[in-house]
Structures are given as C-alpha cells and as structure tokens.
Amino acid sequence: MTRAHAPAVPPVPFAKGHGTGNDFVILPDPDGALPLTPAAVAALCDRRFGIGGDGLLRVVRSAAHPDAAGHAAAAPWFMDYWNADGSHGETCGNGVRTFVRYLLDSGLAGWPADGPLPVATRAGVVAVRADGPDIAVDMGRPRHLGPAVATVPGHTLAGTVVDVGNPHLVCPLPPEVPLADLDLRPLPGYDPAVFPRGANVEFLAPAAPVPGADVAVRMRVYERGVGETLSCGSGACAVASVALAGAGRTDGVVAVDLPGGRLTMTLADGSCWMSGPAVIVATGTVPLPAAPLPA
Ligand SMILES: N[C@H](CCC[C@H](N)C(=O)O)C(=O)O
Numbered sequence: 001m002t003r004a005h006a007p008a009v010p011p012v013p014f015a016k017g018h019g020t021g022n023d024f025v026i027l028p029d030p031d032g033a034l035p036l037t038p039a040a041v042a043a044l045c046d047r048r049f050g051i052g053g054d055g056l057l058r059v060v061r062s063a064a065h066p067d068a069a070g071h072a073a074a075a076p077w078f079m080d081y082w083n084a085d086g087s088h089g090e091t092c093g094n095g096v097r098t099f100v101r102y103l104l105d106s107g108l109a110g111w112p113a114d115g116p117l118p119v120a121t122r123a124g125v126v127a128v129r130a131d132g133p134d135i136a137v138d139m140g141r142p143r144h145l146g147p148a149v150a151t152v153p154g155h156t157l158a159g160t161v162v163d164v165g166n167p168h169l170v171c172p173l174p175p176e177v178p179l180a181d182l183d184l185r186p187l188p189g190y191d192p193a194v195f196p197r198g199a200n201v202e203f204l205a206p207a208a209p210v211p212g213a214d215v216a217v218r219m220r221v222y223e224r225g226v227g228e229t230l231s232c233g234s235g236a237c238a239v240a241s242v243a244l245a246g247a248g249r250t251d252g253v254v255a256v257d258l259p260g261g262r263l264t265m266t267l268a269d270g271s272c273w274m275s276g277p278a279v280i281v282a283t284g285t286v287p288l289p290a291a292p293l294p295a
Pocket of ligand 1: 022055083088089090091092093094095166167200223224225226231232233234235
C-alpha cells in the first residue's frame with residue numbers, strides 16, 4: 001500500500017545540540033513561520049529516519065508565538081519546546097541552556113550587561129546567566145505536592161510529586177535496590193489521577209561526597225514523551241529538592257550525577273539555579289518532513 005506523501009517543505013536551517021547528553025534538534029524560526037506539526041517533530045527527532053533528538057527547540061520571537069506573546073516585553077525569545085513524540089513540555093532545563101547557547105553562537109542574542117538573559121517558556125520566563133564555561137538557569141523552586149508511587153518491573157517505589165513547571169515523580173531508592181538495576185524500558189506505572197498530563201519519573205540514590213556540595217546524588221530518569229534519557233534538567237531540580245528535604249534542608253548545593261554528566265543545583269531564596277554545560281554539535285539544512293513517519 002503506498003502512503004500519501006505530501007511534498008516536503010524546502011530545506012530549512014537546523015542545529016543539533018545537547019546539555020549533558022539530553023539532545024535536541026534546534027530550528028531557528030524567529031517569525032514562527034514554519035508549519036511545525038507533532039508528526040514533523042517526531043520525524044525530525046527519530047534517530048533512524050530523522051536527525052534524532054530527545055526533543056526539539058523552535059527558536060521563535062515571543063511576540064510571534066501565541067503561547068508566548070504575553071511574555072514579549074519580559075523575554076524577546078521563546079523556547080518552543082517539543083518532546084520527541086511530538087507532545088509539548090512546559091519547560092526543559094537542559095533545553096534552555098542549549099537554546100541560549102544557540103542564541104549566543106548564532107548572534108541572535110548576547111549576555112545583557114545589567115543582569116540575566118530572560119527566556120520565555122510555556123511555564124513562564126526563566127533567568128539565564130553565564131557560569132564560567134557553563135550556563136546557569138533559575139528554574140524556580142520546585143514545589144512538593146505530596147506522596148505518590150511509581151512501579152517499574154519488579155519494584156513498587158514510594159516517591160514525591162514535584163512541580164517544576166512540568167510534572168515529576170521523584171523516588172529515592174531503598175539501599176537494597178541498585179539504581180543500575182532498574183528496568184526503565186517500559187513507561188513506569190503511576191496513578192493517572194495524580195498525573196493527568198503524564199509525568200517525568202526520576203529515581204535517585206546517594207553519591208560519594210562532592211567538594212562544594214552539601215548533598216551529592218545519582219539519578220536516572222524516564223522522561224514524559226521521550227523515554228529514558230541521559231539527563232533531565234528539570235528532573236535534576238526536582239531530585240535536588242527531594243534530596244535536600246531528605247537531609248532535613250530546604251536550601252543548599254546539590255551535585256546531581258546523571259548518565260550524561262553532572263548538573264549542579266543551588267537552591268536558595270526561592271530559586272533553583274541549575275548549572276551545566278551546553279554544546280552545539282552540528283548545523284545544517286533539513287527538509288521539514290511533511291510525510292507521516294514510515295510504518
Ligand atoms: N520531557 C519533559 C520535558 C523535557 C525535560 C528535560 N529534558 C529537561 O531538561 O528538563 C516533559 O514532558 O515535561
């Protein structure tokens with residue numbers, strides 16, 4: 001059976017970048033003119049038939065996008081974030097750092113002389129600043145919303161519902177459950193009544209002490225709309241807040257080791273500054289897929 005294949009849109013510029021191995025297709029589209037659809041995003045993020053990525057960042061002026069027009073005065077640029085499955089996420093911590101790295105490298109923006117660079121997201125405007133060779137984002141203090149349970153093959157694990165602008169379920173592992181042993185291939189189970197919009201599910205365990213950090217943890221994550229990723233910035237914020245609570249603290253510095261690298265969280269005064277690397281690895285042009293994914 002032949003599948004209807006509409007003609008592809010002429011090639012458009014793209015970049016590929018990542019933050020601690022959480023990787024993104026970046027589409028510059030200042031005027032919001034590209035006909036992005038969930039199917040096109042999924043095709044671009046497909047690791048065999050497309051460029052490949054955990055998500056897609058459209059680089060669009062806030063004034064040119066209905067989801068960010070209200071932020072135009074506060075933040076000229078909107079990170080239009082899409083998960084690899086074509087769904088939207090309200091925010092993306094690694095994505096914001098990668099987005100800003102692209103703005104800087106492409107000359108679309110520079111560091112303001114008088115303070116942080118504001119970036120609009122669907123979860124609101126975040127402040128971004130340079131941190132040596134890295135980039136730091138204030139994701140806002142994660143909000144703990146009560147207990148919940150996650151199930152993965154062979155384990156039922158208690159956790160905490162955490163709002164970072166997007167939804168998280170953070171499960172500290174009991175000592176007898178090694179982080180490396182968790183099977184995160186299937187979507188972890190959780191109560192859909194608690195997470196009507198789905199959830200990013202994180203699992204954490206203690207790590208060896210890190211100089212300069214009050215708490216050090218290791219984590220893995222199953223991301224909503226993606227699957228297991230090497231890193232999740234908003235998830236690391238959620239994990240850091242739960243790890244501090246477990247140490248009887250609300251503020252402090254938390255070193256979070258993820259499979260893709262380390263993120264350093266500083267929670268204080270209602271902020272959660274997440275600091276880490278952001279790299280642009282390639283640029284090019286790509287036809288916007290108008291055809292559905294291959295069967
Ligand atoms: N999958 C997430 C969005 C991306 C989060 C993650 N990549 C990050 O760095 O925060 C969600 O649907 O809420």
